[in-house]
Amino acid sequence: MTSRLPSPRSGRQSDRDDLGEIDSPEMQPGMDIAMQPVVQVRSKLVSTLAIIFVIMVAINEIIQRQIIAPEIAILAPSVGESQINQIFWNARLPYIFFSISSLLLMMLLMQRFILASFRQVAELGREIERRRLAEREMRIMAHRDALTQLPNRPYLIERLQEIIRTRKPNAVTRDAVLFLDLDNFKIINDSLGHDAGDDLLGQVAGRLQQCVRKHDTASRVCADKNESETVRLGGDEFVVLLERLMTPEDALDVANRIVRRISEPFSISGRLVTVGTSIGIAYVNKYTKDAHDALRNADTAMYRAKHAGKGQVAVFDKSMHEDVVMRMERESQLRRAIHAKDFELHYQPIVNLVTAQVQGVEVLLRWKDDSGQYVSPSEFVPMIEEIGLIGEVGEWVLEKSMTDINGVLQSVPADVANQLSVGVNMSPRQLADPFFLDQLDEIIDRTQFDRRRLSLEMNEAQDVRHGDRVRAALLKLNESGVGILIDDFGKGQSSLTSFQNYPIEGVKIDRSFTRSIANDHTHAVIAEAIVELAHHLSATIVAEGVESKDQLLALQAWGCDAAQGYLFSPPLSRDDLAGFLSDPSHSEGIKLLRESAQCDTQSVGIPVGIGLHPLDAGFLPTEI
Structure with missing residues (x-):
């Protein structure tokens, strides 16, 4: 099984809430990336200061031995020991003051530089994480139906391709694609308005998810690791992808359950309306070339079910494809x-x-x-x-x-x-x-x-x-x-x-x-x-x-x-x-x-x- 899409909460609201927090867990990866060059610069600056300090100590020692010591040696016979010490420190003090002042100045400049770098890095970290979260949300939106929050056609194609690619020739389980659309949906959409139609589609999506077994998921969105998907292709068309079925009758059971559930009245805009559905079933087998082939077969079976009467279920066979080709001609x-x-x-x-x-x-x-x-x-x-x-x-x-x-x-x-x-x-x-x-x-x-x-x-x-x-x-x-x-x-x-x-x-x-x-x-x-x-x-x-x-x-x-x-x-x-x-x-x-x-x-x-x-x-x- 491939990894599933993140849940609506983790993929949308929580991301927006945490975008402005520097220390939030989701921002930390971006901050770590941005801090890496700063840490490297800080280490180099500390090393540089240590070297400068050692150099200044060495210079001070050289000045003491090469300049101050000879002068004191000249004055030693004519002055006392206390005066010699006084002369020594008076001569050495400017050099010590200069060294300490230079060191403090460099430390102050380095501190300012580091603080400025930290501020820039923090802003850079925020920007990196914003872009990362935006890219993740775009990926989620690209695979989710905006109306029902279920996975959409691109996600379904990718999932079907993965199933076909990894399917073993001697597999004992079956994978099935259930293609369905709603009867009388256009009448409701035209008579009650598009808002009522959208409400109906949302309720249908909810019923589909209820009808599919617990380890199945409807292809509009799935936030867990179930082995099936429920997808809305667009308009009033949905697909239920059932994986690892033990018998072909399992798909028929799910399809009949969906037909019965969808035929029950819906409450739309304060009134009860009734729609139905016809379902076409296509099994993924060794003859299935790709995801588009599987979808086309299920779609063909669905139209055969419609022609047989509303509320019907049909299973794809090769003769249906011949009928479709003949119909196209x-x-x-x-x-x-x-x-x-x-x-x-x-x-x-x-x-x-x-x-x-x-x-x-x-x-x-x-x-x-x-x-x-x-x-x-x-x-x-x-x-x-x-x-x-x-x-x-x-x-x-x-x-x-x-x-x-x-x-x-x-x-x-x-x-x-x-x-x-x-x-x-x-x-x-x-x-x-x-x-x-x-x-x-x-x-x-x-x-x-x-x-x-x-x-x-x-x-x-x-x-x-x-x-x-x-x-x-x-x-x-x-x-x-x-x-x-x-x-x-x-x-x-x-x-x-x-x-x-x-x-x-x-x-x-x-x-x-x-x-x-x-x-x-x-x-x-x-x-x-x-x-x-x-x-x-x-x-x-x-x-x-x-x-x-x-x-x-x-x-x-x-x-x-x-x-x-x-x-x-x-x-x-x-x-x-x-x-x-x-x-x-x-x-x-x-x-x-x-x-x-x-x-x-x-x-x-x-x-x-x-x-x-x-x-x-x-x-x-x-x-x-």
Whole structure:
């Protein structure tokens, strides 16, 4: 194990408190370094003074013998002994005074020099230690997440590299990387604000550390010698590094514990909010090349877990990497197609079940990859959403479909053209765009399309993150004459509230109900209830995916307004649509309607659509 990062206290607050104290323990190393040259100079000065003192004593002795002694010898015969001593000391005193004065002066100068040196050295020691502490704190900050005080990505990379480098081929223990991010974090961050998002991340970090075993640590910060790390990579992404596991199930146990704990409500800004998490697990083994490889594998497994449903755990295998490579290639092709507008629009007729006439079309987006094969919209449309280009594609669909329908209207009988409407599916991201309404007006002006023919579909199963903005946009669209429709009605979780929050004029029964109404009593009851509910709310009903006579008869019996599906017509190109509208008699579904007594032109007229303009006979969505 490598040494761990210092604790927040020792690495931050205590350093700041002790920076100004010369004699503090943490300052002592710097002081010792700075004092070394002073001690050396002081030793040299003491040696020099000793030598000077010896020299002066020697000079004094020489003066005594060479100058004073001869003079006394000359005077000795003529004076007494007491006078000789007096003369000796009188002659020697100036030399002694000079020697002592010189010695004291040198000692005073040396003392001043030493004191000044000590002051400079003390300041130098402080500066050295300040820089040392600053460098240490910078190293700590470089490896710690500022928000949660957990280790960050650089620290995790270094730790993983160390694990991979020191791992033995025949090791009996395992190391695992758990990669996770939060579900619905962006919704909370956008709705409650970034401060609430930061608070949530801090609480999540605390729960992660609680979930990991005592000898494990979460990768944002670790102040002990545990054998695992918990790291925040950034945003709402975290990694838990588990070391020396005895069995692979240990990592799964930790992952499941994290999923359960994170799913519990959090108290944010005085309210309870709920998030979830999906976790990908990658084991470090002999095939792991480096730290980035391990992280990528865990990230790949995490996305597989997300696609399997929220709150899931997935373990990486090689097939996942192949899927990622394929996805990257598919995304690259899709970006080129978006740039070149290399898409097709097909139109599926929607038939009024009372009049047996085509009352509108649903626009369907189609795309061929580089191999020339059609890719399912359920695969490439979510990808367009993820890469943030749904707005650009949506604008192209609007303008292209309006241009195509304008051309079709000129080649079909007037009675058919008068009642034909067009449904286009809108992503909540488009509706939340503050420039969307202006862009739609510009497209309508350029194409000279009658906006009363246009209906926009909002899939209720989609997550509307900017509810107020979307609601305001839908109200303005409705006021301008554009119809609003809910697609896949009954499949999501907000069907009834949608009628209250949005100006809904029509709904489409999801094909999952239509497909089973002829042989599944439960689905039949639900579908009938949807029809009745919509009629009570003055909304029209369109049934998707009608493919058999039994389904059609059931829908007619319940009073469903319109239907679409292969029983009437598959999606058609623009030219084929013009031919179909001119002569729909070959349609099996229309034949059945015309043969039905309910379609007799002498019978009672259309029972729904009260209060709607003529073009509102069909509110048709566009499935992109």
